[in-house]
Amino acid sequence: MSGTLLEDSILEGLDDEQRTVASTLSGPLCVLAGAGTGKTRAITHRIAYGVHTGVYKPQQVLAVTFTARAAAEMRTRLRDLGAGGVQARTFHAAALRQLQYFWPQAVGGPLPALVDHKAQLIAESARRLRLSTDRAAIRDVAAEIEWAKVSMLTPDAYAAAAAGRAEPAGMDLITVSRIFSAYEDLKIDRNLIDFEDVLLTTVAILEDDEKVAATVRSQYRHFVVDEYQDVSPLQQRLLDLWLGERRELCVVGDASQTIYSFTGATSRHLLDFTKRYEGAQVVKLVRDYRSTPQVVRAANTLLAARSSEADRRATGTTWSAPLELIAQRPAGPEPVFTECSDDEAEAAECARRIGVLLDQGVKASEIAILYRTNGQSEAYEQALASAGIGYQLRGGERFFQRREVRDALLQLRAAARTQGDEDVPQQVRDVLASLGYTTVAPQNSGAVREKWESLAALVGLADELNRVRGPEAFTLQSFVAELEERAAAQHAPTVQGVTLASLHSAKGLEWDAVFLVGLSEGLMPISFADTQEAVDEERRLLYVGITRARVHLAMSWSTSRSPGGRASRKPSRFLDALRPATAGQATFRQPRAKANRKASAPAVCRVCRRPLLTGSERKIGRCAECPASYEEETFEALRAWRLVEAREKDVPAFVVFTDATLVAIAEARPQSLDELGELAGIGSSKLERYGEAVLEIISDNS
Template sequence: MSTMDESSLEERILAGLDDEQRTVATTLTGPLCVLAGAGTGKTRAITHRIAYGVHSGVYNPQRLLAVTFTARAAAEMRTRLRDLGAGSVQARTFHAAALRQLQFFWPQAVGGALPAVLDHKAQLIAEAARRLRISTDRASIRDLAAEIEWAKVSMLTPETYLTHAQGRGEPGGLEPVAIGRLFQAYEDVKTDRNVIDFEDVLLITVGILQEDPRVAATVREQYRHFVVDEYQDVSPLQQRMLDLWLGGREELCVVGDASQTIYSFTGATSRHLLEFPGRYPTAQVVKLVRDYRSTPQVVQLANSLLAARRSGGPAADTGWSSPLELIAQRPGGPVPAFVECSDDEAEAAAVAARIKALVAAGTRPSEIAVLFRTNGQSAAYEQALASVGIGYQLRGGERFFARKEVRDAILQLRAASRSVDDEPVGQLVRDILATLGYTAEPPQSGGAVRERWESLAALVALADDLVAARGASDSGFSLADFVAELQERSVAQHAPTVQGVTLASLHSAKGLEWDAVFLVGLSEGLMPISFADSAQAVDEERRLLYVGITRAREFLNLSWSTARTPGGRANRKPSRFLDGLRPDSQQHSGRSSGSGTGTSARGKRGRKTLELAACRVCGSMLSSGAERKVGRCQNCPPSYEEATFDALRQWRLRQAKEADVPAFVVFTDATLVAIAEARPQSPAELSQLAGVGPAKLERYGPAVLEILAPDSDS
């Protein structure tokens, strides 16, 4: 290739990048930290950087390693690099890269055959529990597996687990001591079976790199440059392996967004991203804030959600970084809709009706998603969509390449690729899949027939896309090339788009996007989830909702229900995160992101809908119900007069004796403290305190106000 051709190729690689993306793409050496907001084209920036470095001769493609966190993301990166003429660059997950190294170095570093790698921990954890005579069920085993994974990626052993388990709760219903014993028993079972798990792949690789200088030198000679995507999700173990790969060198580019840190429960931490400039003082930091994905209306909502966060106390504030403020680049679109429904069934029906209208207006079902906090919420939406004749796919369900019709199709295509003439690939795929039931128009029936057709249609659409992307190259694009692509995607579980509405949890939606997104079940207890009982945990729930909002390109629908079942008690409240965002709500001063629910107010049904969320003394988040009732954290001293509190307590004791009930039935201690500290002077002021409902206000209000009156003896 001539110098002119090379120059023009490099310019084509850089063409279409904005100024910040171009800076990323042309900064090829030294430490580089890219802070990339949602929808700002980070994958485009780093793949063009790699391709530009390869074509300009700065990078040897065999000596650069790009790592990310999911097989799908790695496969997408490889596809983009191949389209940019840099297909020989390795793009892998941390686990895949470590496993490849472990398989190569095991014989010389350890000897013998590498043990088999477990696909799932459940069976061995159940065996470990039986050895210890610990009762478990499927749910507890799942929780225990997650806890052991967290411990291992945090580089803890069964011996050191207990000292780091404070505040972790009781996963699987077991105390930390019991989990430590189970952890050890699980390791013993693995040894007996001669197997290792996914975390062991990283741990053993790290151990070999630390202990064997020859292996470490070989790896460092092989890989001279590293790119790490989604760096906010790096665990301590993954960071340790990255440090060992680098061996003190600084040829590292990291890309991430602390506002999208949603996997802390797995050991991921944004600390490494936030501390990167400190670790590498010469690092260049580039911020990508131009949002090309979403409309200004969606972007504004996302920015407002993060901006509404208030102090959650020193510990939480340390882990919360100032969010990137996105700048929308798309034309305006519809205003996000906020919908309150009477119950879960009505909410699902309303969402299905809106989706049906979108499809009728021309939006493809594959460009619509319903996102929820827990997988258990999906059933109502599966039923509601089926009732209106809309197909759907459940993300996290059966894997695309495991479906029988997909396996049969790949076999047919592979067989045909050995004998067909030079014919257009798109038409060939259609003709071959027609023998399996593919038709140009979808079937009128639903169920299994429709699902089968959608799988085959997804393969046809993928063939068309690949022909459009690669068919113009000098070598063209053959059926054999398509079969090879399918094989690679099957290994990476990089499924094509299926024509159906996506149903997914918010966590599994990370990295994806749709034209229309429905965020459902946005009520207290689900968003934030009820077990988010610390400021840090609630901050993560806020980030999770942010991820959900930023999945939408154009249409965004946020909904919640006031009751679980039809005719049930309407005691649910919309998520605290929606306060100030909904048209009929306002952000209250003194509100904390953390727990709360802002200053007290009466709902239209006469019930309290909001409680104090921030300590009125120090401003930190209030994490327990008792603290929220008092309006003060337990670390701050009480502000009531002892005589006043004693008078209230003596009055409560008399009332309890007269009614022959426990004292807390009259007022709990927390409510009594709140009354003593607030010293309300009217029924209206007293009614604003948590724990003082209409009945208690009527029964006890006059006596309480008399005790608190300025001229009383107290």
């Protein structure tokens, strides 16, 4: 393909605004890009267009983003567009590479070792100061130290600058400052640096050594920064030093997706870009190609409601005018709003709806359950496991650390040395067949199914790359190289299974169906959001959650925490503008009958007849204070059986049955499947899967 044709092909398929971004090759350029508007496509095509027209030299372009996964995805797209020499890295990765190169000449000696986790050093620092801390306190102090460092605060300056911030772990700011100081001293004594030091030290070297700064500026002449609303003052300082006096900068961001303020991120740099760079061009991307008009309407309404509230209440707080998205997809279903009696009922209803979607042909990998705090995941893990639905925890075991994936990479690497390059996807299938891959998914659940899903994800990736790059360019060796690069960046291919994730960790991802759960006051907004700015951030967090959905969007909440508990919870204030209403009252979808029965007839202890307040008590059938009535041998036999089942399926023991359910079985001693099915915690899928085995254990221990 000739140069002109190739350049034209890079711009093909872009809308007018994206094409403006891609063809504007000199900065400063500010791209305000709403969720789902194709910002990554626009900026990667801009870089590729600049390379193919000769305006950019690939080695002189640095694209910076905020996660290793996003950087790996950007590198893949650039390589597919013929701009593989461009560097796409996170701020930390780019700074660490420069630090490793320049440290010997700028400082001398070997670079200090990098601390992966602060917890141990912070705990030791607290002990030296004779302060008692638990794991949660150490975690909170670590987060506060990270905030201080990215805000470029020393231990001495921290207390004054942090005035008005929430006190981490209930400690006063002076105490935190002392731990901070002791932590820094410990690192110096042991010749260690942490991730924030990577940025701080790189900044210091660039500021102090003009030779080093000149070398970096001659290497990189064009900069692109994605997710610019999330930069911290320290990252902005590093970017300034990379640029020097030049203006060849393109930034991309959306102030309405600023959700990391607690880490030091601020949208101020994005909002003030045109003030800092006079004459900067601004392009707005508002055509949403991700979501249906129904989902887009909900997202726009959520943000618009904040503006009207501010007008009515005259809060005086700043709120940048949000981008109003324009949906480009065909119409889809309306969002579903569901009120449930308790958390357990909400999780069960969520699992039921997911089962319906699966029956309709929606892939499990295209469904996500998103919640505000990680502690909410357990109820949904159990509900999905009870329904026989596979799931994956985002932030759980990393894909490339799974044994079958490591074995697959070894086999593929060996095959790449000996086999040709005809029909690479079929070669991948042939190689993985020796590890257990089949064209048809196994009916088994647990470890067998999970192993197959890992191998199937590799096959799917081979098919995708073969389609994108073309059979002529796609080789088995290039596939192995792609896997090795993805392994280094933890850029996993798609795995079948419903995704469970916090709203914060869902940023940058999307699914066909999204379930936003736990949308009650105290969780959304979170209880400690006690200022207008904090509540605004919670609103933006919910906006990010809504805009993850392509077609199906469900929002739910429960009126009490535990089955039979007092219905004191209220739905999130953010839902007021979103829910359909009749005569001023919200209209809810009713929870399933099982949840209603629990709410209308609170269970009572079979011994003392007092109400049972917790899920564990309801499962057992008696309150915790009353004595147990089961035979120890029966309970231990059930536990031993559960352990064998869990190991065979390679799942945690509670996924088979929780301890509370085993106690309930041992005490009730059911004699039939019907009696067993009456016990709490035993749904139809578990009854079918384990019922006969449980009854046999009960019979053997009569």
